[in-house]
Amino acid sequence: MMILRKYKTSKRNIIKKIKSNQVNDLFTIKSIEQLIIKKRGTVFQMPKKGEAIIALMSGGLDTTTVIGMLLECYKLNVYPLFINRNLPHKSRIVESVNFFSNYFSKKYPHQYNQPFEMSLSLPPLEIKKVLLRKENDIQEGKLRKGVALQPAFYAQYAVYYAKYLQETQGIKIRTVVGAWLPSNSEWYGYESITSLRSIMLNICCVDNDYAWQFTSLPMEKDLGFYFDKETLVKIGTEIHLPLEKTWTCFQGNRTHCGNCPPCGTRSDAFLKAGITDKTKYGDGLTILQRSRKYTKKAIKSIIRL
Numbered sequence: 001m002m003i004l005r006k007y008k009t010s011k012r013n014i015i016k017k018i019k020s021n022q023v024n025d026l027f028t029i030k031s032i033e034q035l036i037i038k039k040r041g042t043v044f045q046m047p048k049k050g051e052a053i054i055a056l057m058s059g060g061l062d063t064t065t066v067i068g069m070l071l072e073c074y075k076l077n078v079y080p081l082f083i084n085r086n087l088p089h090k091s092r093i094v095e096s097v098n099f100f101s102n103y104f105s106k107k108y109p110h111q112y113n114q115p116f117e118m119s120l121s122l123p124p125l126e127i128k129k130v131l132l133r134k135e136n137d138i139q140e141g142k143l144r145k146g147v148a149l150q151p152a153f154y155a156q157y158a159v160y161y162a163k164y165l166q167e168t169q170g171i172k173i174r175t176v177v178g179a180w181l182p183s184n185s186e187w188y189g190y191e192s193i194t195s196l197r198s199i200m201l202n203i204c205c206v207d208n209d210y211a212w213q214f215t216s217l218p219m220e221k222d223l224g225f226y227f228d229k230e231t232l233v234k235i236g237t238e239i240h241l242p243l244e245k246t247w248t249c250f251q252g253n254r255t256h257c258g259n260c261p262p263c264g265t266r267s268d269a270f271l272k273a274g275i276t277d278k279t280k281y282g283d284g285l286t287i288l289q290r291s292r293k294y295t296k297k298a299i300k301s302i303i304r305l
Contacts, residue, residue, distance in 0.1 A: 008224030023189035059096030062179035080115035089252035229269035244278035
């Protein structure tokens, strides 16, 4: 927990940041939270040390670091859920999931459970090609279309998984954690804290159980968190995660392409964090290695002249 203290901020600062995001609706957030507080006394409360929690796992830097935080900082019993959407870069995602499953199993043998994989076609197969082709089209307010309702579907599958664990192992879990970031909603509005709070209320109402908690750890303001990818890079580095083994790229090549939007935000996060990015991009080199390579070439060219 000592690691996380320096990354916490006051609720006043968080509210300012929430207000500054065009897709957030503070009135809606407050209304939902007041109702939830009336029902159970708190909006979100992290389970106690040793208790069970479901964490969404994608093989990416964000979810991997969040799982690392749950294990290392909160000492929780983590049940990862890998929702396989059969994306073009599926093989690289699975490779990352498998790598970190082995890594976490060895480091936290009594806390980490093997990920449970569930298949999901999102959008549905019948309309997938059209919607995925258009997902980065810009809408009004510079938001991209994306895959609408994505976090809501993930939440539903996590609830199913929790029910399965309760039926098969007698383990009762009512907290589900993801890793959406404040900057995500600058691209996709349905990944905002407004959206996540509404999804949590929906689960509680539909299942008639107000014990359900659904959140994104980097955006959980009741814990004092509201930070972006560069902070996850810092935390992941502090807890000694080999972040270069996570997969971000839209492509399924041997290395990250270095050109797609996810690769851009990834490399930018390391730059902002002031941490060397060991990820191999494009030609199989890290950013530092590529810089050194082409600097040497430039120097040689100048000498020849």
